[in-house]
């Protein structure tokens with residue numbers, strides 16, 4: 087396992103300190119943006135909770151029977167709750183269902199087989215459907231000694247407030263810029279590229295690294311060029327919509343399109359340097375467009391919709407924002 091990043095280590099240290107002082111909640115909610123390392127930290131904590139003889143550093147010893155079983159994925163007092171396969175076929179469900187939660191209550195009522203803690207890790211917790219969330223609530227209402235429920239999600243707002251309010255929250259926030267820069271440098275990224283990547287990722291180092299490694303920044307520049315070309319009539323909405331949706335990068339393109347508009351608006355409001363994306367000054371229309379792109383992003387998950395038509399409509403709106411006479415004077 088690679089060492090934890092400083093912002094991950096801080097959260098782990100806080101959780102271990104709470105545990106040592108007997109203040110660790112029986113229900114924990116790990117939240118924060120994707121790629122902040124929530125699951126990694128949760129797993130380190132799970133291994134500590136399952137260890138019979140933790141070290142002086144407060145971590146799992148790595149040698150006891152509990153640690154061996156945890157490493158093998160066969161610890162009887164641990165449940166990993168995530169997506170299970172659909173009834174027919176080998177595809178995974180897209181939500182966590184009530185049966186998975188109903189099993190947890192009676193399981194938590196058993197005496198732990200290894201005599202230590204019992205731990206259930208639910209990830210991604212926002213995938214709990216309504217019935218599953220209600221069933222989980224019942225388990226949360228009956229806290230017991232040495233039983234831990236760990237929920238991991240980057241969308242805590244999708245969990246019922248009744249669940250959130252019963253959890254101790256561990257929130258992963260983007261670190262200070264210096265720390266993010268140092269971490270990316272240490273992972274071999276040059277200053278010339280890591281700065282723009284961190285800006286694009288709004289300070290989230292894990293996301294910046296992902297984009298550096300997988301061509302995300304190049305895709306962002308491509309989206310910017312496409313929007314510029316559309317505005318000046320060098321691109322047409324329909325083929326562009328088809329191209330944007332043509333591969334598995336569709337969601338990321340729409341994310342970048344929305345963020346470029348947002349960046350352009352804030353830069354214009356701050357009268358800072360141009361973003362490379364020429365925007366009309368009609369903020370009302372731009373914000374409507376921003377909302378539309380975000381809606382289109384969410385709807386990508388719904389297979390039956392004609393995403394190409396919806397997106398072509400949005401791109402047409404984009405072009406028309408630049409061709410209206412009232413706008414043209416405001417282009418500079």
Ligand SMILES: [Zn+2]
Pocket residue numbers: 136137138139140146147148149150151152153
């Ligand atoms: Zn151990």
